[in-house]
Amino acid sequence: MAEATLSGAIHPILENDYASEWMGIKVLALSDGHATIRMTLRQEMLNGFGMAHGGMIFAFADTAFALACNPVNPAPGETDSITVAAGVDINFLKPAYRGQVITAVADRRSSAGRSGLYDIQIFAADADAQPDPQNPGELIAEFRGRSRTIPKK
Amino acid sequence: MAEATLSGAIHPILENDYASEWMGIKVLALSDGHATIRMTLRQEMLNGFGMAHGGMIFAFADTAFALACNPVNPAPGETDSITVAAGVDINFLKPAYRGQVITAVADRRSSAGRSGLYDIQIFAADADAQPDPQNPGELIAEFRGRSRTIPKK
Amino acid sequence: MAEATLSGAIHPILENDYASEWMGIKVLALSDGHATIRMTLRQEMLNGFGMAHGGMIFAFADTAFALACNPVNPAPGETDSITVAAGVDINFLKPAYRGQVITAVADRRSSAGRSGLYDIQIFAADADAQPDPQNPGELIAEFRGRSRTIPKK
Amino acid sequence: MAEATLSGAIHPILENDYASEWMGIKVLALSDGHATIRMTLRQEMLNGFGMAHGGMIFAFADTAFALACNPVNPAPGETDSITVAAGVDINFLKPAYRGQVITAVADRRSSAGRSGLYDIQIFAADADAQPDPQNPGELIAEFRGRSRTIPKK
Numbered sequence: 001m002a003e004a005t006l007s008g009a010i011h012p013i014l015e016n017d018y019a020s021e022w023m024g025i026k027v028l029a030l031s032d033g034h035a036t037i038r039m040t041l042r043q044e045m046l047n048g049f050g051m052a053h054g055g056m057i058f059a060f061a062d063t064a065f066a067l068a069c070n071p072v073n074p075a076p077g078e079t080d081s082i083t084v085a086a087g088v089d090i091n092f093l094k095p096a097y098r099g100q101v102i103t104a105v106a107d108r109r110s111s112a113g114r115s116g117l118y119d120i121q122i123f124a125a126d127a128d129a130q131p132d133p134q135n136p137g138e139l140i141a142e143f144r145g146r147s148r149t150i151p152k153k
Numbered sequence: 154m155a156e157a158t159l160s161g162a163i164h165p166i167l168e169n170d171y172a173s174e175w176m177g178i179k180v181l182a183l184s185d186g187h188a189t190i191r192m193t194l195r196q197e198m199l200n201g202f203g204m205a206h207g208g209m210i211f212a213f214a215d216t217a218f219a220l221a222c223n224p225v226n227p228a229p230g231e232t233d234s235i236t237v238a239a240g241v242d243i244n245f246l247k248p249a250y251r252g253q254v255i256t257a258v259a260d261r262r263s264s265a266g267r268s269g270l271y272d273i274q275i276f277a278a279d280a281d282a283q284p285d286p287q288n289p290g291e292l293i294a295e296f297r298g299r300s301r302t303i304p305k306k
Numbered sequence: 307m308a309e310a311t312l313s314g315a316i317h318p319i320l321e322n323d324y325a326s327e328w329m330g331i332k333v334l335a336l337s338d339g340h341a342t343i344r345m346t347l348r349q350e351m352l353n354g355f356g357m358a359h360g361g362m363i364f365a366f367a368d369t370a371f372a373l374a375c376n377p378v379n380p381a382p383g384e385t386d387s388i389t390v391a392a393g394v395d396i397n398f399l400k401p402a403y404r405g406q407v408i409t410a411v412a413d414r415r416s417s418a419g420r421s422g423l424y425d426i427q428i429f430a431a432d433a434d435a436q437p438d439p440q441n442p443g444e445l446i447a448e449f450r451g452r453s454r455t456i457p458k459k
Numbered sequence: 460m461a462e463a464t465l466s467g468a469i470h471p472i473l474e475n476d477y478a479s480e481w482m483g484i485k486v487l488a489l490s491d492g493h494a495t496i497r498m499t500l501r502q503e504m505l506n507g508f509g510m511a512h513g514g515m516i517f518a519f520a521d522t523a524f525a526l527a528c529n530p531v532n533p534a535p536g537e538t539d540s541i542t543v544a545a546g547v548d549i550n551f552l553k554p555a556y557r558g559q560v561i562t563a564v565a566d567r568r569s570s571a572g573r574s575g576l577y578d579i580q581i582f583a584a585d586a587d588a589q590p591d592p593q594n595p596g597e598l599i600a601e602f603r604g605r606s607r608t609i610p611k612k
Contacts, residue, residue: 012201019206022197044175047219048165053172054238055215059208066200084245085207086421087452089395089548089603091240091576093569110552110598115392115454117550117601139569142576144548144603146393146452148421239574240605242395242450242548244423246416263399263445268545268607270397270448292416295423297395297450299546299605301574318507325512328503350481353525354471359478360544361518368514372506390551391513397546458508 013070013082020063023056027067033108033118035067038136040127041100051095057102058090061120061143064104068118069147079152083116086148094140096124103136104143116147166223166235173216176209180220186261186271188220191289193280194253204248210255211243214273214296217257221271222300232305236269239301247293249277256289257296269300319376319388326369329362333373339414339424341373344442346433347406357401363408364396367426367449370410374424375453385458389422392454400446402430409442410449422453472529472541479522482515486526492567492577494526497595499586500559510554516561517549520579520602523563527577528606538611542575545607553599555583562595563602575606 010027014020023045029036037060045056062085069083096102106120125137163180167173176198182189190213198209215238222236249255259273278290316333320326329351335342343366351362368391375389402408412426431443469486473479482504488495496519504515521544528542555561565579584596 015201016199016203017201017206018197018199019209020200044171046169046171047173048168048170049235049237050169051237053170053212053215054241055208055212056172058211058215058241059206062206062208062211082202084202084204084248087242087244087393088207088211089240089242091603091605092238093571093576095237109601112552117552142568142603144550144601146550240546244450244452246418246423262448265399270399295415295450297397297448299397321507322505322509323507323512324503324505325515326506350477352475352477353479354474354476355541355543356475357543359476359518359521360547361514361521362478364517364521364547365512365514368512368517388508390508390510390554393548393550394513394517395546395548398544401543 011067011072012074013066019059023060023063025060025063030067030072032071033068035064035106036103037064037067038101038103041096041098041102043098046098051097054092057092057096057122057141058143060102061090061104061122061141062088064106064120065118065143065145068106068108069116081149082152083147083149085145087146088143090141090143092141094138096140099127100124101127102140105136114149118145118147119143120145164220164225165227166219172212176213176216178213178216183220183225185224186221188217188259189256190217190220191254191256194249194251194255196251199251204250207245210245210249210275210294211296213255214243214257214275214294215241217259217273218271218296218298221259221261222269234302235305236300236302238298240299241296243294243296245294247291249293252280253277254280255293258289267302271298271300272296273298317373317376317378318380319372323369325365329366329369331366331369336373336378338377339374341370341412342409343370343373344407344409347402347404347408349404352404357403360398363398363402363428363447364449366408367396367410367428367447368394370412370426371424371449371451374412374414375422387455388458389453389455391451393452394449396447396449398447400444402446405433406430407433408446411442420455424451424453425449426451470526470529470531471533472525478518482519482522484519484522489526489531491530492527494523494565495562496523496526497560497562500555500557500561502557505557510556513551516551516555516581516600517602519561520549520563520581520600521547523565523579524577524602524604527565527567528575540608541611542606542608544604546605547602549600549602551600553597555599558586559583560586561599564595573608577604577606578602579604
């Protein structure tokens, strides 16, 4: 799949996902249990220390998590349920800075019944390094997400 | 302390904290090891399910965490270090919706050397319920933050 | 309730709980969503650094968690399900040593449907300090448990 | 390395590690940042539900974590420090039962300064299935450990 701007044509959960749209997320790869996304760190994503706000790193990784959890093409029996984050353990390993390009790679680790466990790794690279999925830069955070599948309202 | 719009006059770490400014966070209370903040959930904070994006709940709580971790008036020996998030475990208990007012209450649980542990509870209430710190609404998430104090660059 | 040696007369889940029996756990208090327990750190609970093995601190806290999660007197509709640990985030704050008396205090933080969140604090005191529930000693670890209620096999 | 009963000859941190000795842990593989260990679930490791006590699964994984964190042959500058668990996030995916053989595989994910992050996967297999490191059975738990290197007392 070519680099695609985030939209409902890419994945049904991206329809009306205003937060991901605001972040300017691009989808690099998408398959069952997997997603790779990318965005550039802008000024509004910084904290008072001049580093990327942990919450923005989290929000970015959380979008990769949601994409990996929910099927791109829901099967007939799956259209009335959604999979959401029940909880997350995140470890911040290194800071990231304005203008850097960050990449999140989400993968399912296990799944049983309505519960799943996903690992999302977040990498940062300088913009002029033109990062690609094969070499997304330095590992800056490890996000482990716990999912729950619930009935759609 | 009266309800105050987020600014560097309130706390030094809020100077140039563009992410918190973008969120429209207000500071309700602030003291050593403690902070209470509030914001209203806007459209750009929603995910594709029409609920508050987990990343936005996290980013909001993370600001309360940073305020509780760092002294309002640093002592002479504290001006050359900052306290940042090393990691977080968050549990999402209930969804929150557009227009709701959410409140985060951060408290230090323990601190030893350069490490600390903080609990941040996040509550949601309907806007017309005029939530106050004494009754901030329903508990929607529990955030446990691990802090590290590091030299300022 | 007086200090009681762990047994099935105290709580149905303690019947045949060989691990808790091996640890020599005593139950100090027990009510819906709450448990306080105590044990003495023995040689078999130490790691190669001469400190309590983290796994033993965890196992001890996990028993308090199980006691707080499961009703002492199950209601008619509750006898065919059990509540187990789905996951835990634990932070080790201080070491504990052989001969110290450790106390775990478990409390429910929230509960919705089949999921619950419990906090267990673990304290250590020297044996001759004769710790009591009102003053169980120094906080050595914070355990946050995520529970799931499942059908009994 | 051939299957070896846990002892100080295998790794210095195992000297006087009474907890691991009590568990009957065997070391299958050991190298910088990595360890694979195995044990059989005995009656004293069960909870009141007849399943392996979560605390015993944790204690077992915690030993693999300690082995992966600490060098087998400390360099001259490393002999006066030890690496311990600062915290852990564990997810219990499936129950394990008496008589099953469980295997823990520990690997370093990242390391910076005095902090490290390690993933330990725990697998279970029936005893007559004669599990080997290449096929250790079903994944029953995921343990993510946060380490801190501290001065030796």
